[in-house]
Amino acid sequence: MAYQGETVGAALAALGQRAVRLSEKYGDLRGLFCGMGVCQECRVSVDGVPNVRACMTPVSPGMRVELLGVEGPPHG
Amino acid sequence: MDEPYDLVIVGAGPAGVAAAITAARYGLTVGLIDEYPEPGGQYFRPVPAAFRQPGPHDDDPRRTVLEEIRHLDVDLRMGTAAWGLFPERRVALSDGGSLQGRAVLVATGAYERGIGFPGWTLPGVMSAGGIQLLVKSQRVLPGRRVLLSGCGPFLLPVAADLLTAGAEVVAVLEAVPWSRTLRFGVHALASADRRRQAGHYAATLLRHRVPYVHGASIVEAMGEGGVRRARWARLDALGYPQPGTEREAEVDLVGIGFGFIPAIELLDTADAELVYDADRGGWVPTLTEALETSVPGLFAAGETAGIGGVDLALVEGRIVGLGVARRLGQSVPEEEMAGLLAQRRRLLAFASALNRTFAPPPGLTSLLREDVTVCRCDESTVAEVVRVIDRGRHHIDSLKCEVRIGMGSCQGRLCAPLCADLIVRRAGLSREAAGRLHLRPPVRPVPVTALTNMP
Numbered sequence: 040m041a042y043q044g045e046t047v048g049a050a051l052a053a054l055g056q057r058a059v060r061l062s063e064k065y066g067d068l069r070g071l072f073c074g075m076g077v078c079q080e081c082r083v084s085v086d087g088v089p090n091v092r093a094c095m096t097p098v099s100p101g102m103r104v105e106l107l108g109v110e111g112p113p114h115g
Numbered sequence: 116m117d118e119p120y121d122l123v124i125v126g127a128g129p130a131g132v133a134a135a136i137t138a139a140r141y142g143l144t145v146g147l148i149d150e151y152p153e154p155g156g157q158y159f160r161p162v163p164a165a166f167r168q169p170g171p172h173d174d175d176p177r178r179t180v181l182e183e184i185r186h187l188d189v190d191l192r193m194g195t196a197a198w199g200l201f202p203e204r205r206v207a208l209s210d211g212g213s214l215q216g217r218a219v220l221v222a223t224g225a226y227e228r229g230i231g232f233p234g235w236t237l238p239g240v241m242s243a244g245g246i247q248l249l250v251k252s253q254r255v256l257p258g259r260r261v262l263l264s265g266c267g268p269f270l271l272p273v274a275a276d277l278l279t280a281g282a283e284v285v286a287v288l289e290a291v292p293w294s295r296t297l298r299f300g301v302h303a304l305a306s307a308d309r310r311r312q313a314g315h316y317a318a319t320l321l322r323h324r325v326p327y328v329h330g331a332s333i334v335e336a337m338g339e340g341g342v343r344r345a346r347w348a349r350l351d352a353l354g355y356p357q358p359g360t361e362r363e364a365e366v367d368l369v370g371i372g373f374g375f376i377p378a379i380e381l382l383d384t385a386d387a388e389l390v391y392d393a394d395r396g397g398w399v400p401t402l403t404e405a406l407e408t409s410v411p412g413l414f415a416a417g418e419t420a421g422i423g424g425v426d427l428a429l430v431e432g433r434i435v436g437l438g439v440a441r442r443l444g445q446s447v448p449e450e451e452m453a454g455l456l457a458q459r460r461r462l463l464a465f466a467s468a469l470n471r472t473f474a475p476p477p478g479l480t481s482l483l484r485e486d487v488t489v490c491r492c493d494e495s496t497v498a499e500v501v502r503v504i505d506r507g508r509h510h511i512d513s514l515k516c517e518v519r520i521g522m523g524s525c526q527g528r529l530c531a532p533l534c535a536d537l538i539v540r541r542a543g544l545s546r547e548a549a550g551r552l553h554l555r556p557p558v559r560p561v562p563v564t565a566l567t568n569m570p
Binding site: 042043044045046048049050052053057058059062063064065067068069070071072073074075076077078079080082090092094095097 | 162165236244340523525
């Protein structure tokens with residue numbers, strides 16, 4: 040569930056989803072950090088396209104967001 | 116090749132928008148590029164129209180520039196990243212195209228200065244500005260119990276926004292001691308506007324009984340899968356945590372904001388001369404009075420030219436707009452330019468005093484414990500970086516040969532300042548001597564298809 044005009048990052052935060060991916064080398068959980076497109080920590084997979092910044096990407100109807108290797112929200 | 120624009124502007128924040136409006140009013144052809152879908156930058160970031168809710172700064176008279184720009188003949192290239200600046204002032208775009216300008220203004224703003232400490236990579240530890248964007252512009256609370264830690268007055272609006280949105284703020288920690296902030300405070304509060312603002316923040320914090328602690332900082336964030344607890348401590352005069360003063364609280368969100376760093380990447384790729392000036396936030400371009408860099412026709416304004424706030428950004432944008440119009444033969448009233456230059460001098464003096472007062476104390480780098488991750492992308496630890504520094508690599512660019520800092524996806528924006536701090540600490544050099552990472556295009560993440568049409 041998300042609202043028109045929301046970013047993917049905001050929608051995830053609204054669901055209480057803090058971790059969005061695993062770090063590449065050690066597999067540590069990472070979440071949104073800078074929230075403005077600089078740090079690249081919030082990269083998720085959107086409609087099969089990997090490495091999309093959740094904080095910069097507006098949601099759209101039917102969009103499929105995947106958090107690779109991370110347990111998603113219970114009702115996401 | 117297409118006819119070049121009179122002025123191509125990268126960044127549609129306050130400085131970029133002000134420059135575009137000024138230039139367009141003088142009949143110049145203007146192209147304005149920004150990665151976001153709407154003009155406004157971080158400061159005027161609007162609430163999505165579909166929310167039908169009042170946005171931040173809706174009642175701010177300075178916001179009218181965003182209305183004005185829609186009524187002028189400006190080529191708005193929103194949702195487009197500028198990833199390189201090539202000879203003949205050609206700006207490369209993420210859609211595969213490019214824009215050439217008779218003049219180019221880089222007004223790409225700034226990003227937040229972080230500090231590294233144990234646990235700072237845990238989900239739930241965010242930059243204070245990132246939290247503010249979620250709360251104010253997206254109406255989302257990323258946590259319920261929050262600790263804010265950093266330097267400078269920016270923490271106060273973030274705390275007020277969180278409280279107003281219903282979050283609990285455990286404490287606001289200002290790393291700079293009262294003894295240093297007090298004198299600046301007296302100076303700053305001479306302005307009625309700032310008095311009103313400070314009064315509002317103070318009242319909000321008091322009403323919610325939030326401690327505003329000076330001379331203190333977060334020292335560790337803890338939790339499995341995300342932050343659950345945070346520990347903070349009092350700092351001594353140099354900013355080192357004082358043993359025995361630690362406090363701890365349960366939190367699910369930590370906001371850190373230790374000031375801002377100018378986003379100078381595009382200027383760097385064009386080989387504009389940069390100097391280190393702590394009073395202006397770090398590496399900044401050397402500028403003429405007209406805000407032209409050492410590269411003819413290349414200008415900088417707003418936070419990119421040095422950290423100074425929204426009023427300075429608006430004034431600098433207008434200066435560039437007027438200056439370029441005049442250079443292209445338009446008749447610009449002398450008194451208009453003189454008035455703006457005088458305003459700039461006054462605002463610069465204030466900004467420098469603020470940046471000097473709230474510079475992060477040097478002892479904070481002691482939080483970079485051996486096992487702390489310095490580079491969030493490549494996951495190098497403090498121990499790994501220090502080992503290389505101790506072997507004699509005393510410049511950031513040379514560190515990169517061995518620990519890959521700056522080669523991850525954030526391109527060193529987060530780790531380079533921390534590595535410079537480590538060089539200062541280990542080798543006793545100045546920040547200036549420690550250097551900076553030289554970035555190459557693409558300076559923004561773009562699909563490979565954007566590079567195939569490289570200018």
